[in-house]
Amino acid sequence: MTRAPVAGRVPWMLVLPAGVGMVFLVLPLAGLLVRAPWPTLAERLAEPQVLEALRLSLVTATLATALCLLFGVPLAWLLARVAFPGRRLVRALVTVPLVLPPVVGGVALLLVLGRRGLVGEWLDTTFGITLPFTTAGVVIAETFVAMPFLVISVEGALRAADLRFEEAAATLGASRWTIFRRVTLPLIAPGVVAGAVLCWARALGEFGATITFAGNFPGQTQTMPLAVYLALETEPEAAIVLSLVLLAVSVVILASLRDRWVNTP
Amino acid sequence: MTLHAHLVVERPGFRLDIDLDVPSGEVLALLGPNGAGKSTALRALAGLTGLSGGRFTLDGDPLHTLAAERRPIGMVFQDYLLFPHLSALDNVAFGPRCHGVSKREARRTAASWLERVGLAAYAAAKPRQLSGGQAQRVALARALAVRPRLLLLDEPLAALDAHTRLDIRSRLRRHLDEFDGATVLVTHDPLDAMVLADRLVVIENGAIVQHGTPAEVARRPRTDYVARLVGLNLYRGTASGHQVKVEGILFTVAEQLDGPAFVAFSPQAVALYRTRPNGTPRNLWQAGIEGVERHGDNVRIHLQGPITASADVTTAAVAELDLTPGRQVWASVKATETHAYPA
Known part of the structure; x- marks a missing residue:
């Protein structure tokens, strides 16, 4: 939709701060590009430690997204479609990790799932499963931090979806499970995909909860953001290269969201 | 197959309380101004709106106690509500699939229904590719494909332009003649009601104000609303x-x-x-x-x-x-x- 512009000059009172804001957002990214060691870029990217961190990041972020979908979509459905007592409270609690400092999340996870934790001790003695400081721990930390993004996105899509399609399905003999599977889910697919992409990006960038709960072991729990932070102290150029990779991934995600999911009705 | 219904739906500031009897093979039209409660009555029959009181049976079987998906009904909605992500064929096959028919069998049934409504060539078309009249026919095929004993039509012609309406109205009349169950049709258009229905029930403010054959109602209106509908001056x-x-x-x-x-x-x-x-x-x-x-x-x-x-x-x-x-x-x-x- 295009609108006829309001007549008159664009006020500098708005243009000036807008410009400053834009520069502030773009300049650091430009700095990253300017200072990047372009000649040795390919070489540095091929270093086993970098590849290892990249692989670990992609695998854990994807697994975390899968877990978020598995549990988050039903949770969003419950919040959007079933009126149960305490629904508002549950919705508030679900979104807590969104505003919680990730480090606090990591500490909380450690208290519950750590070796001496409420659930962790039981897991350890009964099944011999230990989660902290393992790759599984990374996935859990990322899932914890990223799930609210998925739940909020999917719940929004569910609330915006036309309920009458579900009614039409019911008159055709569809059970609620069939309605969810064959009508609701396809109708909100764009919202689910957008949520999953946001969720994946959040998991990929996860730092605080991961380093607290899963530690920083190369090849096991050292994801890209952790590798960037570590490299910055010892080998700043490597940190720039790793950052560039994360920047590239973010840009690709943003572009894909924009073209396919954000602008389509 | 006969529908005996006593429907009571209460909402703040509104009460619907009507009795309906529809023998099988008969088309009953619920006619009334906006907000009279006719769509509410239809939704109550479908199980999409809960009853505050009353009960209804089809051939003696109570229906009001069943969830919507368990009722032997077919419903055509005012704007059809074809599933946008499914082809015309899969829209029609949706109902049979939900009733436990195999995918192949459901598609075969759907294809034959599309043929009956004259849209065999549009089986693969998505709803957004269909014209209003075609979408209406797919919606009718979808409702009939579950072999309902009670067919519910909510303003089935309201979304069509005048020219299409004429054609679709006569097609709908033919399909309703072939349908052997009971049909309840909601409309605010007297012409639709006259052409499609065997009997009319006029609802105003949640209550029945007049009922009878279209000819009786048209000849002897009993409220100002009905008189306006049939174009007569009426005095008491x-x-x-x-x-x-x-x-x-x-x-x-x-x-x-x-x-x-x-x-x-x-x-x-x-x-x-x-x-x-x-x-x-x-x-x-x-x-x-x-x-x-x-x-x-x-x-x-x-x-x-x-x-x-x-x-x-x-x-x-x-x-x-x-x-x-x-x-x-x-x-x-x-x-x-x-x-x-x-x-």
Whole structure:
């Protein structure tokens, strides 16, 4: 939709701060590009430690997204479609990790799932499963931090979806499970995909909860953001290269969201 | 197959309380103004709105206790609600699939239904590629493909343009003739109701105000709403013999009756005069012209006076008699053109 512009000059009172804001957002990214060691870029990217961190990041972020979908979509459905007592409270609690400092999340996870934790001790003695400081721990930390993004996105899509399609399905003999599977889910697919992409990006960038709960072991729990932070102290150029990779991934995600999911009705 | 229903739905400031009986093979139209509760009644039959009271049975089996998906119904919604992500074929196959039919069998059933509504060529089309009329036919096929015993149609023609409507109305009539279960149709269009329904039930403010065959209802309207729908002037008065007194005007009518009575006549039966006519002393009253509007080939004059009335006159008469708003005229109706019946 295009609108006829309001007549008159664009006020500098708005243009000036807008410009400053834009520069502030773009300049650091430009700095990253300017200072990047372009000649040795390919070489540095091929270093086993970098590849290892990249692989670990992609695998854990994807697994975390899968877990978020598995549990988050039903949770969003419950919040959007079933009126149960305490629904508002549950919705508030679900979104807590969104505003919680990730480090606090990591500490909380450690208290519950750590070796001496409420659930962790039981897991350890009964099944011999230990989660902290393992790759599984990374996935859990990322899932914890990223799930609210998925739940909020999917719940929004569910609330915006036309309920009458579900009614039409019911008159055709569809059970609620069939309605969810064959009508609701396809109708909100764009919202689910957008949520999953946001969720994946959040998991990929996860730092605080991961380093607290899963530690920083190369090849096991050292994801890209952790590798960037570590490299910055010892080998700043490597940190720039790793950052560039994360920047590239973010840009690709943003572009894909924009073209396919954000602008389509 | 017979539907016996007593529906009570209560909401703040609104109460629907109606009885419906629909034998199998019959089409019942629920007619009424917006907000009268006709769609609510249909949703209650479908199980999409809960009943506050009452009950209903189909062939003696209680239906109101079943969840919507367990009821042997088919429903066509006002804007069809075809699933946008499924092809026309899969939309129609959706119902049979939900009833446990295999995918192949469901698709075969769906294909045959699409053929019956004349849309075999559009099986692969997505709903957004279909015209309004085609979407309506797919929606009908989808509702019938589950072999319902009760068919519910919510304003099935309202979303169509005038030309398509004519075609779809006659097609729908044919499909309804072939359908052997009971059909309840909701509409606010009297023509749809007249063409499609065997019986009409008129609902106003959640209650039934009139019911009967389309011909009966059209001939003997009992409320102002129905009279407007069928295009008649309607008055309530007191009859004695061949005369009915309405607001001080004495109507001479063909029928003989006593007590509270309705008098109805068509706007075309009203004759207008600039001066008091000689020789027609009966059924005469003086009125002021309140409005003038085009009505088909004629002009409709809205009259104010002891009674409000509509009169249809030719364009020539408007010029000749100078029928402009504010002017006083004499109006009369021939006794043979009135119709009186007990109130």
